Amino acid sequence: MGALIPVLLLVLGLAAGVGAGFFLRPAPPEPPTASSVDEGPAEAAAPLKAAEPVEVELSFVKINNQFVVPVIKDDLVSALVVLSLSLEVPAVDTSAIYDREPKLRDAFLQVLFDHAYLGGFDGVYTASTAMDTLRSSLLASARRVAGENVSDVLITDIVRQDM
Template identity: 70%
Template sequence: MGAVLPVVLLILGVGAGIGAGFALRPIPPVDDSTDVDVSEQHSQMKAVSKTPESELSYVKINNQFVVPVIKQDRVSALVVLSLSLETLASETSAVYDREPKLRDAFLQVLFDHAYLGGFDGVYTAPPAMDTLRRSLLSSARKIAGPTISDVLITDIIRQDI
């Protein structure tokens, strides 16, 4: 009698697992393209892959940016950032060629942002980050042209001193 209880519990557990798996299985996709032949599907897939998203590339700015935060004529913190630029794949080498000028412009924007208190308090709040991104993007477009579609802040940290 004592050996029956574990067997019954095992059967109930397996049954519950099978039932849960059956009830929670994903819904199979509906195939509405039965009237479309394979070559037409292939041409549709090629058309989708030619979107502008596939022509974008990301250029990582090689070194990090270190920005001092000044309070009462003293450095109270350092902010370290890493940036990347979203551009057309055909323009990546042109962006790398302009990197020294881009770094200079980005540092100016970052110093201005720090001077205006952009790195005080909750400096990663969406309004503060959006303002910083827009300023960096505007600066990048002045130097590298309209092929720069976005500035990505990939890392940001503040170290109080």
């Protein structure tokens, strides 16, 4: 008798869930009316153009290891810059970014070394114009490697250690 009560509660709960799902289901979509079937192709396509664009869920992919960039002055390392980067991509493309990470790291290091060689990490290296230049160069490099699905490059950490 004691085992019968839990079984009855389970059956009652299952029946209540099925009944609630049946009564609360959404209404079926309306079938096309005769007037929309008789419209020409240009008139029928007009409502489609007025529809809102589909929003793509974006995700942030953190590049696993930090980037260490030497700053060279007079043929000597005068400072080290350490950066962490993340990429903003559609959520469905995160695994593709991880698959291309070695190639992305190589391309990012080339951009960072060029930036350091041109004096981008000298003086006030975190000024917005300097950071914008660096971000746009990194974004262009990321798009060459991973495609146009990369919408932004985020510099999440940046530190300069003078020697």
